[in-house]
Amino acid sequence: MAEEKVYTPTRDDFTPVAADSSTREAIARPSISFWKDAMTRLWNNRTAIVCVIILGLIVLGALVIPLVSPYTTSEQHVAHSNASFMFRDSADGHLHIFGTDNLGRDMFVRVWDGARVSLFIAVLAVAINLVIGLLYGGISGYFGGGVDTVMMRIVEIVNGIPYLIIVIILMMVLPRGLISIVVAYGIVGWTGMARLVRGQIVSLKEQEFIVAAEAMGARSGRIILRHLLPNTLSVIIVNITLAIPNVIFSESFLSFVGIGLPPPQPSWGVLASEGQKVFQMYPLQLIVPSVFICLTMLSFNLLGDAMRDAFDPKLRR
Amino acid sequence: MWKYILKRIFYSILTIFFLIMLTFFMMQLLPGDPFVGDKAVDPVVLEELHAKYGLDKPVPEQFVRYVLNVCKGDLGIDLKTKRPITQTIAESFPISFELGIRSLIFASIMGFFLGVLAAVKRGTKWDTGAMLIALIGISVPSFIMGAILQYFLGFKLFQWTGVRVFPILGWNTEMSKLLPAFALSFGSMASISRLMRTSMLDVMSSDYIKTAKAKGLSRMQIIWRHGVRNAVLPVVTFLGPQAAALLTGAFVVENIFNIPGLGKFFVIGVQNNNYTMITGTTLFYGAFLVVANLIVDLLYGVIDPRVKLAGGKE
Amino acid sequence: MADVLNIENLHVSFDTYAGEVHAVRGVDLHIASGEVLAVVGESGCGKSVTAQTIMKLNPMPPARIKEGSITLDGIDIVDAGEKQMEDIRGRLVSMIFQDPMTCLNPTMKVGKQIVETIQNHQKLSREEAHKEAIRLLEMVQIPNAAQRAEEYPHQFSGGMRQRAMIAMALSCKPKLLIADEPTTALDVTIQAQIMQLMATLRKETGTAIILITHDLGVVANLADRVAVMYAGRVMEQGTVRDIFYHPAHPYTRALLRSLPTIDTDRGAQLVSIPGTPPDLYAPPEGCEFASRCSECMKLCRANRPPMYTAGEGHIASCWKLHPDYPGEKEGR
Numbered sequence: 019m020a021e022e023k024v025y026t027p028t029r030d031d032f033t034p035v036a037a038d039s040s041t042r043e044a045i046a047r048p049s050i051s052f053w054k055d056a057m058t059r060l061w062n063n064r065t066a067i068v069c070v071i072i073l074g075l076i077v078l079g080a081l082v083i084p085l086v087s088p089y090t091t092s093e094q095h096v097a098h099s100n101a102s103f104m105f106r107d108s109a110d111g112h113l114h115i116f117g118t119d120n121l122g123r124d125m126f127v128r129v130w131d132g133a134r135v136s137l138f139i140a141v142l143a144v145a146i147n148l149v150i151g152l153l154y155g156g157i158s159g160y161f162g163g164g165v166d167t168v169m170m171r172i173v174e175i176v177n178g179i180p181y182l183i184i185v186i187i188l189m190m191v192l193p194r195g196l197i198s199i200v201v202a203y204g205i206v207g208w209t210g211m212a213r214l215v216r217g218q219i220v221s222l223k224e225q226e227f228i229v230a231a232e233a234m235g236a237r238s239g240r241i242i243l244r245h246l247l248p249n250t251l252s253v254i255i256v257n258i259t260l261a262i263p264n265v266i267f268s269e270s271f272l273s274f275v276g277i278g279l280p281p282p283q284p285s286w287g288v289l290a291s292e293g294q295k296v297f298q299m300y301p302l303q304l305i306v307p308s309v310f311i312c313l314t315m316l317s318f319n320l321l322g323d324a325m326r327d328a329f330d331p332k333l334r335r
Numbered sequence: 336m337w338k339y340i341l342k343r344i345f346y347s348i349l350t351i352f353f354l355i356m357l358t359f360f361m362m363q364l365l366p367g368d369p370f371v372g373d374k375a376v377d378p379v380v381l382e383e384l385h386a387k388y389g390l391d392k393p394v395p396e397q398f399v400r401y402v403l404n405v406c407k408g409d410l411g412i413d414l415k416t417k418r419p420i421t422q423t424i425a426e427s428f429p430i431s432f433e434l435g436i437r438s439l440i441f442a443s444i445m446g447f448f449l450g451v452l453a454a455v456k457r458g459t460k461w462d463t464g465a466m467l468i469a470l471i472g473i474s475v476p477s478f479i480m481g482a483i484l485q486y487f488l489g490f491k492l493f494q495w496t497g498v499r500v501f502p503i504l505g506w507n508t509e510m511s512k513l514l515p516a517f518a519l520s521f522g523s524m525a526s527i528s529r530l531m532r533t534s535m536l537d538v539m540s541s542d543y544i545k546t547a548k549a550k551g552l553s554r555m556q557i558i559w560r561h562g563v564r565n566a567v568l569p570v571v572t573f574l575g576p577q578a579a580a581l582l583t584g585a586f587v588v589e590n591i592f593n594i595p596g597l598g599k600f601f602v603i604g605v606q607n608n609n610y611t612m613i614t615g616t617t618l619f620y621g622a623f624l625v626v627a628n629l630i631v632d633l634l635y636g637v638i639d640p641r642v643k644l645a646g647g648k649e
Numbered sequence: 650m651a652d653v654l655n656i657e658n659l660h661v662s663f664d665t666y667a668g669e670v671h672a673v674r675g676v677d678l679h680i681a682s683g684e685v686l687a688v689v690g691e692s693g694c695g696k697s698v699t700a701q702t703i704m705k706l707n708p709m710p711p712a713r714i715k716e717g718s719i720t721l722d723g724i725d726i727v728d729a730g731e732k733q734m735e736d737i738r739g740r741l742v743s744m745i746f747q748d749p750m751t752c753l754n755p756t757m758k759v760g761k762q763i764v765e766t767i768q769n770h771q772k773l774s775r776e777e778a779h780k781e782a783i784r785l786l787e788m789v790q791i792p793n794a795a796q797r798a799e800e801y802p803h804q805f806s807g808g809m810r811q812r813a814m815i816a817m818a819l820s821c822k823p824k825l826l827i828a829d830e831p832t833t834a835l836d837v838t839i840q841a842q843i844m845q846l847m848a849t850l851r852k853e854t855g856t857a858i859i860l861i862t863h864d865l866g867v868v869a870n871l872a873d874r875v876a877v878m879y880a881g882r883v884m885e886q887g888t889v890r891d892i893f894y895h896p897a898h899p900y901t902r903a904l905l906r907s908l909p910t911i912d913t914d915r916g917a918q919l920v921s922i923p924g925t926p927p928d929l930y931a932p933p934e935g936c937e938f939a940s941r942c943s944e945c946m947k948l949c950r951a952n953r954p955p956m957y958t959a960g961e962g963h964i965a966s967c968w969k970l971h972p973d974y975p976g977e978k979e980g981r
Contacts, residue, residue, distance in 0.1 A: 031948035551739030
């Protein structure tokens, strides 16, 4: 048998004691709430923190830099067009951190103003997706049955065509401009969200812990607040995080195809598209917006992955 | 099985019909005469077009006419060149198709191996490396990737070595096809590898893998015979949507590399407000993708024995 | 008779991000050839971990054998390398699992899965292995075995899949078969059939069986001896008669009381054991069962009882078996 020292009992030790009901049911570990647990895990993920910082800086720069810059986005410095990195003009003392484009416009202010436009489009379009997706998916999942079948078939049909083609067709009809891009993407990109919301609602409706909560007499308000919401919300937040880079990509894609924003309004896509035309001579004009696009998409993607892991430890891999 | 196929075909037709409707209403919504672009169109041609599409008739009749024309394979006439759209498609689509197939094959093979590698060596440097490549792939849009490749491998490499290894533009030689195909495939490769990894990890934690291990199979046998074979199934269904991504990606890649594919003509059409070109090409793309999706779905039914039964039981 | 399996003082831990889980803490088990040992206990008591450690099926890390030895047919398992384990698994010892629905590869024909096992350990041609697979399927009483071998697992019912699993497990005539809750996921009538089949096969093949279950009911028919596990330790071990008629450990008694019997009044409440098992992140210092034990004594909380002999081949870990215990001793 085990070599550990065996205690030699005294006679008194054999007195029976009543079972201690307090320690019996005690759970040794403290219970942690879902959000607190998720936030702790996210906070401990160094990549996620770096992403948040990068995105925070980009948003801050987009808000502040166009306001404090000595140049405007359409102001032309013909004397030093296509200027290089950190160009300083000795004559008028102008400093162009990212150089200028072929019309002599300052790239630094243009790329930050472009950030403003691109992020604005992304956030607004995703917000529209979210609203439509929530309503559509919610109705479909809540009613179920025939309504659900028909509504999901429609989603399937819309999904059968690449959304960029539909966006392009819509852009042909709508007047060119910022709002059009938002609208076009907004009315096409919701299918993923709708499917997600519907799936969540359908599966949650069936899930045992909801039934259990109901059986235990939890009021519906409490069920929604404590059980449905945290589960659905986490999935939606992850989806939003991963949808934003998608819109940024779509916006730059449209600009590249030539039906993006009308000039002189810069967006990252417009800048990249303009830069691509001269990149053999002046690669900087393509590199600057590309770095911003890639960095932003990378940060959102990494953050989305990190959040998915944090919200669902089962999927941690 | 037959019921499943018929159902899929029915939805495919419905999707194409939806697309026809969409393009039709786009034409309706356009301000003014859809056939008058920024340049004046030959009045004779205009007359012809009006008669052909029955623009003097009420909208429902126009629609029926439109659908019938499309069904006959008549996608209209290019407003700029006055050539049938179908002719442009017949000439340029094979090039786009070749570009797409090259990209799809490369993306599938590379994505597959990267995903398997990452899953099998989970948590190691291999995993981190493979997933880093994948992350770059989904974060760098194809037009940026294309431009980077052009700049460094097409332009700078030539400057440094004096040898033109990769041409910057065109679609003639084998070498000229590599850069665009790679630029186009990078994003798909990344998505496929991520999916493959997740799917593989999922399978590797399943009970039948434990059974295989308990049988005394070696790790390699388990991974290839029981792991990969099951993990690849969901990835196959993903190839349909990937075809769509490659197709739209080709719009810009063909433009950047100046490849005379359909994507390039489509984009030129978009830029010129060449409406018949846009609608015609859109319909063709839609139909093509629907068929591609259908094939992928049917293929899935063939390779996964469970699907066959689900249909056969009914 | 020589022991097929000998486990001594086995300690297995899992390193998780919340800390170390002491899943198995000093388990001693042995099983003679041809014998059936039932390992009984509630969920999370370490019975499955012990079984999987015998075959080294637990992913390591996070699992880790901290201490102890496992000897299988004279081979030291703890120090065996992965190559050696691959040879041992399926040939010397094989395992059937709880859920036959998920344990067979869904995209491989059932016959092929058995053939694969056979060919892995025996030098047989494809045809011979295939014939052998069909013979095995017939042995586990699957009708139309030749035709069934060409089907996929989803075309089998739950009971049939478990039969196929058994056929696969026995394909290389292992010395030891570990059955990890083989009937838990099945219907009651199917459960009886599977147990019956296992009893028959055991007589035919002479394979020793470790039957892991939380259901004392299935134990009585098949097992020779029973080990009762709780919180990672064996609490009591003895013959089926000992355990059922002369339980020496309060936990065993509580388990037996919670079994509904034929005499239980309809509508009468089932007896349950109050409380929950201890947290294995921080196992208690004294007897693991003390906090739930209705016969708990002063010394139980702080001192872990050693194994006492309660009769021939009957041991239990309870202070009530101490020679100085003043009350009447239970067991035999």
